[in-house]
Amino acid sequence: MNATMFSALAPILMLSLTAVVLMIQASIKRDQSVAWVITAVGFLLTLWSASYARDFIQPVTILLEVDHWSLFFTSLILMASLVTLVLSKETFSSEGERKEEYYLLLVLSVLGAVVLIQSSHMVSLLLGMELMGVALYAMIAFPERGQLPLEGAVKYLVLSACASAMLLYGFALIYAATGELSYAGIGARAALAYAENPMLMMAGSAMVLAGIGFKLSVAPFHMWTPDVYEGAPTPVTGFLATVSKSAVFVALSRFYIDGALYQFSGLNTALVVLAIASMLVGNWLALRQKNIKRLLAYSSIAHFGYLLVVLIALTYLEADLVSQSITFYLTAYIVTTLAAFTIVSMVAGEDTAKQNISAFAGLFWSRPLEASALTVAMLSLAGIPLTAGFMAKFFVITVGIQSGLWGLLAVLVIASAIAIYYYLRIIFAMTQSAQSSGNSANWQEKLAAIVLMASILALGSWPQPFIAYAGLL
Amino acid sequence: MVMINLILILLIGGLLAMLSERISDTMPRKVAMVVVLTDLVYLLLCLSGMPEITQLQAPVANDPSTWLMHFKTDWIPAFGISIELALDGISLLMVLLTLILGAIAISASWTDIVVRKGFFEANLLWSLAGVLGVFMALDLMLFFLFWEVMLIPMYFMIAIWGHENRGYAAMKFFIFTQASGLLMLMSILALVAVNQSATGIWTFSYFDLLNTQMTEQAAHWIMLGFFIAFVVKLPGFPFHTWLPDAHTQAPTAGSVILAGILLKTGAYGLIRFAVPLFPEAALDFSSAAMWLGAAGVVYGAVLAFGQTDFKRLIAYSSVSHMGFVLLGIYAWNELALQGAVMQMVAHGFSTAALFMIAGSLQERLHTRDMREMSGLWQQMPRMGAVAMFFVVASLGLPGLGNFVAEFLVLLGLFQVNIWITVVAATGLITGAAYSLLLMQRSFQGQANQKWVDSGLVDFGTREMLTMAVMIVALIFLGIYPQPVLDAAQPVLQSLLNLTTSPTVAIVEVM
Numbered sequence: 001m002n003a004t005m006f007s008a009l010a011p012i013l014m015l016s017l018t019a020v021v022l023m024i025q026a027s028i029k030r031d032q033s034v035a036w037v038i039t040a041v042g043f044l045l046t047l048w049s050a051s052y053a054r055d056f057i058q059p060v061t062i063l064l065e066v067d068h069w070s071l072f073f074t075s076l077i078l079m080a081s082l083v084t085l086v087l088s089k090e091t092f093s094s095e096g097e098r099k100e101e102y103y104l105l106l107v108l109s110v111l112g113a114v115v116l117i118q119s120s121h122m123v124s125l126l127l128g129m130e131l132m133g134v135a136l137y138a139m140i141a142f143p144e145r146g147q148l149p150l151e152g153a154v155k156y157l158v159l160s161a162c163a164s165a166m167l168l169y170g171f172a173l174i175y176a177a178t179g180e181l182s183y184a185g186i187g188a189r190a191a192l193a194y195a196e197n198p199m200l201m202m203a204g205s206a207m208v209l210a211g212i213g214f215k216l217s218v219a220p221f222h223m224w225t226p227d228v229y230e231g232a233p234t235p236v237t238g239f240l241a242t243v244s245k246s247a248v249f250v251a252l253s254r255f256y257i258d259g260a261l262y263q264f265s266g267l268n269t270a271l272v273v274l275a276i277a278s279m280l281v282g283n284w285l286a287l288r289q290k291n292i293k294r295l296l297a298y299s300s301i302a303h304f305g306y307l308l309v310v311l312i313a314l315t316y317l318e319a320d321l322v323s324q325s326i327t328f329y330l331t332a333y334i335v336t337t338l339a340a341f342t343i344v345s346m347v348a349g350e351d352t353a354k355q356n357i358s359a360f361a362g363l364f365w366s367r368p369l370e371a372s373a374l375t376v377a378m379l380s381l382a383g384i385p386l387t388a389g390f391m392a393k394f395f396v397i398t399v400g401i402q403s404g405l406w407g408l409l410a411v412l413v414i415a416s417a418i419a420i421y422y423y424l425r426i427i428f429a430m431t432q433s434a435q436s437s438g439n440s441a442n443w444q445e446k447l448a449a450i451v452l453m454a455s456i457l458a459l460g461s462w463p464q465p466f467i468a469y470a471g472l473l
Numbered sequence: 474m475v476m477i478n479l480i481l482i483l484l485i486g487g488l489l490a491m492l493s494e495r496i497s498d499t500m501p502r503k504v505a506m507v508v509v510l511t512d513l514v515y516l517l518l519c520l521s522g523m524p525e526i527t528q529l530q531a532p533v534a535n536d537p538s539t540w541l542m543h544f545k546t547d548w549i550p551a552f553g554i555s556i557e558l559a560l561d562g563i564s565l566l567m568v569l570l571t572l573i574l575g576a577i578a579i580s581a582s583w584t585d586i587v588v589r590k591g592f593f594e595a596n597l598l599w600s601l602a603g604v605l606g607v608f609m610a611l612d613l614m615l616f617f618l619f620w621e622v623m624l625i626p627m628y629f630m631i632a633i634w635g636h637e638n639r640g641y642a643a644m645k646f647f648i649f650t651q652a653s654g655l656l657m658l659m660s661i662l663a664l665v666a667v668n669q670s671a672t673g674i675w676t677f678s679y680f681d682l683l684n685t686q687m688t689e690q691a692a693h694w695i696m697l698g699f700f701i702a703f704v705v706k707l708p709g710f711p712f713h714t715w716l717p718d719a720h721t722q723a724p725t726a727g728s729v730i731l732a733g734i735l736l737k738t739g740a741y742g743l744i745r746f747a748v749p750l751f752p753e754a755a756l757d758f759s760s761a762a763m764w765l766g767a768a769g770v771v772y773g774a775v776l777a778f779g780q781t782d783f784k785r786l787i788a789y790s791s792v793s794h795m796g797f798v799l800l801g802i803y804a805w806n807e808l809a810l811q812g813a814v815m816q817m818v819a820h821g822f823s824t825a826a827l828f829m830i831a832g833s834l835q836e837r838l839h840t841r842d843m844r845e846m847s848g849l850w851q852q853m854p855r856m857g858a859v860a861m862f863f864v865v866a867s868l869g870l871p872g873l874g875n876f877v878a879e880f881l882v883l884l885g886l887f888q889v890n891i892w893i894t895v896v897a898a899t900g901l902i903t904g905a906a907y908s909l910l911l912m913q914r915s916f917q918g919q920a921n922q923k924w925v926d927s928g929l930v931d932f933g934t935r936e937m938l939t940m941a942v943m944i945v946a947l948i949f950l951g952i953y954p955q956p957v958l959d960a961a962q963p964v965l966q967s968l969l970n971l972t973t974s975p976t977v978a979i980v981e982v983m
Binding site for chain 1: 547550552589617618621625628632647651652656659662663
């Protein structure tokens with residue numbers, strides 16, 4: 001380790017420092033607003049350090065790979081975490097004695113996500129995933145009252161543990177086949193290992209895929225998603241849906257690209273099955289949902305199905321276009337999903353009755369700002385032009401066409417057509433006349449909503465600067 | 474820049490109309506009317522500086538410099554997507570139709586809309602802006618964008634101000650058009666990818682893509698994607714099922730825009746894109762398309778005959794009339810194409826007027842059920858006379874625009890396929906049947922005592938003025954169609970040249 005390596009690690013160090021400061025603060029004087037400010041400052045400093053680290057990109061030991069791509073996603077999830085932080089203030093101020101811990105958990109979870117994004121080794125992959133996950137269990141179960149959070153947390157905990165076990169066993173098998181734990185090492189030896197013992201390599205990578213698939217909640221590993229989404233406090237749901245899932249997907253793509261796993265047709269077939277199942281199951285089950293958080297849960301299942309198409313295309317295309325597409329899609333997904341959860345949090349808060357879609361009736365007339373932002377978010381999720389979601393879908397279809405994945409694209413079109421129905425239901429509900437008395441929102445939340453809405457529209461209507469930027473990563 | 478300004482005026486005007494509701498309740502409709510008329514006057518002023526439309530040189534379809542107007546600037550250069558707008562004779566006709574019918578739609582909304590007037594007029598203007606974009610965009614991505622985006626304000630118009638079953642109708646409308654739009658997006662991207670692999674350049678420009686070389690199989694599939702998207706919008710049989718619901722449930726102004734303008738975007742797309750981009754494939758497909766058109770003519774007419782809902786009857790008659798457009802396009806000779814263009818314009822006026830009459834009836838009677846109407850002429854003679862005029866126009870009375878259109882289509886079609894012509898011609902007879910049935914049931918016969926007692930109000934000055942515009946237009950189109958034909962002729966000729974140009978022959982040899 002030399003000095004430049006520490007500079008490259010600046011985001012991770014800064015987050016760890018924030019966690020330490022938070023613990024010290026809690027031992028001196030318990031105060032939620034101080035903890036909130038410390039976390040916010042910590043996130044902002046980390047954001048700055050991520051751009052600082054850009055001058056020092058290098059592999060840091062064999063565990064972490066600090067490059068432009070991972071630093072971009074580090075910044076992205078930090079921004080998402082800042083939004084989560086803004087939403088959390090209102091949500092958790094009604095909690096009892098021990099609300100400072102929430103911020104500590106949030107920081108630790110973000111730290112885990114950053115490690116996950118920068119990982120280039122199975123050990124750091126597992127470390128990041130567990131750190132992020134363990135903090136999330138507690139965040140989901142954080143509200144003292146009500147059974148739903150507890151139910152969600154237990155479900156997530158038990159199933160996560162299963163997934164981690166699968167993942168570990170998969171690692172063991174891959175190690176047995178290749179004798180390597182780093183992605184690059186696996187990539188270099190994968191073909192040879194496969195020739196020697198195809199079963200070992202295939203079983204190993206399939207188990208890794210299943211473990212990661214669980215975290216991404218792609219079908220058929222999606223069972224936990226709606227309950228956890230519904231049970232978790234809304235800001236935490238937003239965090240889970242964006243930061244946690246994107247970090248895992250980034251890790252998966254690095255593993256897939258650097259580990260050269262795309263060369264195995266068996267694994268590709270497995271991904272095709274996962275993608276098709278996710279697109280259809282996610283959209284199909286979303287149709288009848290009444291709770292908007294459950295609906296968004298199924299919608300996110302479908303979105304990761306679309307995104308898997310890009311990974312499948314890796315077999316046929318060079319990695320540049322693929323990683324560019326992943327960058328754009330994840331950015332669009334994070335911004336859009338976060339916008340949706342911000343509005344849900346502003347309008348419905350933690351009240352399950354208000355999370356019902358019918359409770360959104362009349363929002364256009366009573367709270368035009370929130371309704372417009374939610375409309376833009378829904379149109380973006382549905383992939384209507386001028387929104388970020390459309391450009392994201394444009395990338396997926398372009399990549400799919402160039403790889404000749406016609407069957408997958410046909411499923412994508414059918415799935416997207418189904419999806420329009422439930423996104424429109426929310427918009428339709430908001431246009432109808434009804435009295436709705438939502439929670440009042442503070443100015444930070446309003447600002448977050450406006451910024452997110454503007455970003456969705458900007459990414460959709462003038463994507464050139466971002467595409468150019470993503471192409472350089 | 475003229476074309477950008479045309480769209481911007483409507484977009485900003487919509488915003489102004491929405492804000493003007495704060496000044497006074499009646500302000501939005503006035504603002505909206507001023508905005509549309511400004512747009513129209515602006516376009517005419519710009520055109521007056523150009524050579525007479527009748528003396529236009531025949532433009533070359535794949536050379537933008539021969540077009541009336543052309544504008545291009547980069548948008549997403551990474552994928553070769555640009556903001557490219559152009560105007561030729563057909564686009565010009567459609568743009569004029571859009572703006573005139575837009576003004577008529579605002580007039581139709583004058584007293585019809587009672588809540589959230591500002592937002593309504595804004596949506597109306599925004600959907601007009603989208604339609605203008607569709608008629609002028611020549612970058613395929615930009616075209617797709619306008620194609621999709623014009624639906625959102627339309628969706629709001631149906632969902633917020635529609636009638637009793639608006640939720641269902643709005644949803645069905647949106648899903649049908651979006652799903653078919655996705656097919657079109659796939660086709661566009663596939664076409665661009667084929668072109669990119671051949672030339673190494675990403676481009677979405679119509680002018681560059683016109684000469685894309687592709688295998689026969691690829692051309693067939695890609696063409697089919699475009700065809701379905703456009704035929705859903707047209708709507709052609711069997712993709713028409715969204716139309717009766719959407720038209721019936723939409724507020725009057727919404728129906729006017731839907732039937733008068735939005736349907737024409739489908740026909741325009743076929744003429745501009747689906748055939749010229751894939752001349753070979755379109756030729757192979759033409760007889761199937763013509764049979765679909767003939768089926769639409771007959772099926773729409775038969776269903777229209779069975780309706781009891783005033784608006785639904787008109788909606789099904791649109792299916793029948795748009796069948797003629799499909800026939801005219803796929804017959805692909807000059808006469809038939811002239812007829813199709815003529816039908817697009819004439820049908821725009823006649824249906825818009827009929828929907829306005831339906832809206833006025835609903836406003837007065839609070840029902841659209843023809844079984845409840847009877848002998849309305851006695852109390853509302855002016856409305857009755859106007860309705861009579863548009864009913865006979867719609868059934869194709871010689872001397873009015875629709876007759877010219879349908880006659881030209883049949884004449885052109887006869888040279889291509891006699892049997893289809895025979896089937897399609899029966900549409901004229903059934904058309905007469907349902908049109909007259911509409912008239913008899915609602916305006917003629919014994920006056921219903923309920924309405925005599927309630928004292929109905931006849932058309933006022935504003936309504937008569939609006940109707941007069943459309944009556945004059947239809948008579949003009951009927952007895953002196955030459956200006957429309959002249960405006961369209963050079964464009965159609967260039968498109969015909971394109972499909973028989975040497976490049977096609979080369980592909981055949983290869």
